[in-house]
Amino acid sequence: MASSSYSRPDAHGAPRKPRKPRALRAALLGAVATIALTGAAMTEFVPTSPAMADTAAPSVGPAxxxxxxxxxxxxxxxxxxxxxxxxxxxxxxxxxxxxxxxxxxxxxxxxxxxxxxxxxxxxxxxxxxxxxxxxxxxxxxxxxxxxxxxxxxxxxxxxxxxxxxxxxxxxxxxxxxxxxxxxxxxxxxxxxxxxxxxxxxxxxxxxxxxxxxxxxxxxxxxxxxxxxxxxxxxxxxxxxxxxxxxxxxxxxxxxxxxxxxxxxxxxxxxxxxxxxxxxxxxxxxxxxxxxxxxxxxxxxxxARGWIGVQIQPVTTEVADSLGLKAAKGALVADAQANSPAAEAGLKSGDVILGIDGERIDGPRELARKVAALGPGKKADLIYWHNGSEKTVPIKLGSLPDEKASPAKAAVSEDSSFKGLGLSLAPASSMQGAGGEGVVVADIDPDGAAAQKGVRVGDVIVEAGGKSVSRPADVSAVLAEAKKEGRKAVLLRVKGSEGTRFVAIALTPAS
CATH class of the missing domain: 2.40.10.120 (Thrombin, subunit H)
Structure with a gap:
């Protein structure tokens, strides 16, 4: 049986003697009996008057x-x-x-x-x-x-x-x-x-x-x-x-x-x-x-509705880097080619704020709302683009079958990049990494990037909204962000699970 707490403080918080000891004792026994019948713990028993002390406490759940x-x-x-x-x-x-x-x-x-x-x-x-x-x-x-x-x-x-x-x-x-x-x-x-x-x-x-x-x-x-x-x-x-x-x-x-x-x-x-x-x-x-x-x-x-975007949560760092006032919405990591989102003009780095007249808090809510609307439904999409809020009509498609995730890039020689706890090299120098971006060749497991989920083989394709092809490009973006007083820099990263954004906090060592 769960224990119960009983107290009868006076107006100053000090214990006071009951005016009707026998009645109070009967009420307490009644409360204990109620616990045994319901199998539930009682809340604090605090009679405020002699009349209440004469009344058995009600059950907190079904008998x-x-x-x-x-x-x-x-x-x-x-x-x-x-x-x-x-x-x-x-x-x-x-x-x-x-x-x-x-x-x-x-x-x-x-x-x-x-x-x-x-x-x-x-x-x-x-x-x-x-x-x-x-x-x-x-x-x-x-x-x-x-x-x-x-x-x-x-x-x-x-x-x-x-x-x-x-x-x-x-x-x-x-x-x-x-x-x-x-x-x-x-x-x-x-x-x-x-x-x-x-x-x-x-x-x-x-x-x-x-x-x-x-x-x-x-x-x-x-x-x-x-x-x-x-x-x-x-x-x-x-x-x-x-x-x-x-x-x-x-x-x-x-x-x-x-x-x-x-x-x-x-x-x-x-x-x-x-x-x-x-x-x-x-x-x-x-x-x-x-x-x-x-x-x-x-x-x-x-059959579920589909707009064709890879999305992720908007963290405080992401909101700050994009100029959003609140960490709400769904950050577009990638808009698939020929998808409803791409045809409506959405691009990676945009933040979806609402659909069909309703604002969203995060990616899960957006996914459920889009799915529930169904294929062929027309709706207005509210999103954040280049520092301002926009609204665009969109016609939902049908959710296609899942596709296998791409394989990780191979690791080869790297260039040292200490600020993020990474070793980087041009993606073009790595077999299987593609021709664009900067590949993560090694990572410090205790570094800022590792703590944000960046892995060896991931490819950084953008930093601060700018395309990068060399480690020096990433370094330049970090320096510029620090000069502008930003608290974080946004990296667009491709990995085995698709494309996503990672906000890395800027420190004096970056």
Whole structure:
């Protein structure tokens, strides 16, 4: 039982004796009894009058979830699949990508309950098993789950809440970018089903999860919404709910309900150093899930809007170097040729501030808004260009398939460039680095550039908005920026992950 804090300060902050000791004692005992019934910690008990001392403190949460659980649990199913995979298949299911050895690498986990993997030599396909959770959303048997639960599935079944009824299902459509999938039970009906919530949950709201952890089936856990809008690096449209209701391996694809029994999230990932729950789970919010699910049901796929830019956050240093008053918006690292953005006149170094009449705070918000608008939609794009704000009409395209990232440039002889903790050389002197820019041939891991994510093999193509081809060009830009009193210089860098901007703080040693 969680401990409770009780105090009765007077107007000067000093303890005072109760006017009705017996009544107060009764009220305190009542408060302790309430804790035992609700399983929740009480807030500070501070009666301000004898009348309040005679009144039992109210519960801070529902006394029980039993009634609402009885109403919804029949719609929650266990999803079991047979999958065909290879020994070198991506077992992370699109989870955050960290540098080798990063202490966070092992903590983020998808939590479908997978059977034994590996053992197939040279990438030959083999059959495995996986299981997770799902929930029925229509009377005729449409089921929502996670993409990573059914990815590469050759056979899918759902087990109902009674643990005995096993029904075949088919995959209607999947969406890897949001890790959602829609199934359809092939036989029978009507089925008990639940609906998505139309009310956005607040941080602190009570929620409960129902699912199939470790293959146990029909397990209910409760907690609160711990945070909203979490970005865990799982995809371009991350906007997770964080919940502390315990969820574990096998809960993947199962629902998180509010106290009214409506689905507020689809459980997807956990943060865990051990593989089990530590009270940090992530769920796709219902407002995102129902849009994707509707598209999967209608078309079997999701069509998203696209403007064709590589974008990154606007840091304080970037804002200062571009003359922006606030570190908001999405910095254009590259505008792809023949894309809607390029045709509208956007160039690298511009900052997108808003679209379709709404301002944005950062790249994630822009990505979600553009995707939601859909292909063919016309909108006004607000952006920052050469020190002033501009507005241009743009017609969104359709998001193309992902392309492989270019390989890193080879490292060869270098020229010393101490100011940024780098050794630089003309890109034209390095095989595979291209003919433009200055290649990073070596880097000080404790230097300013390394701390901003610059790596060996990256190519600096612009510094301070000017094209560079020699290390001396970069040095000249730094000297000019310092003379003008700027706090940072903006480098445009091409690497294995595409083109991006890096703001390097200027120091006397630069």
């Amino acid at each position: 029980t979830f039993a009634d609402v659980v009885d109403r919804v649990r029949g719609a929650v199913v266990s999803v079991k699949v047979k999958v065909t995979e290879t020994a070198d298949a991506d077992e992370d299911g699109g989870m955050p990508q960290f540098a080798p050895g990063d202490p966070l690498e092992k903590f983020f986990k998808r939590f479908g309950e997978n059977g034994p993997r590996g053992g197939a030599p040279h990438g030959k396909p083999h059959t495995g098993q996986a299981q997770g959770s799902g929930f029925i959303i229509t009377e005729d048997g449409y089921v929502v789950t996670n993409n990573h639960v059914v990815e590469n599935a050759t056979d899918v079944t759902v087990t109902m809440d009674d643990g005995k009824t096993v029904l075949p299902a088919s995959v209607i459509g999947t969406d890897k970018k949001t890790d959602l999938a829609l199934l359809k039970i092939k036989t029978g009906g009507p089925y008990q089903h639940v609906k998505f919530s139309t009310v956005v949950p607040r941080v602190g709201d009570w929620v409960f999860a129902v699912g199939n952890p470790f293959g146990l089936g029909g397990t209910v856990t409760a907690g609160i919404v711990s945070a909203r809008g979490r970005d865990i690096g799982a995809g371009p449209y991350d906007d997770f709910l964080q919940i502390d209701a315990p969820v574990n391996r096998g809960n993947s694809g199962g629902p998180t309900f509010n106290a009214q029994g409506d689905v507020v999230g689809v459980n997807t990932a956990i943060f865990s150093p051990s593989g089990g729950s530590v009270g940090i789970g992530f769920a796709i919010p219902s407002e995102s899930a129902q849009t994707v699910v509707a598209s999967l049901k209608d078309k079997g796929s999701v």
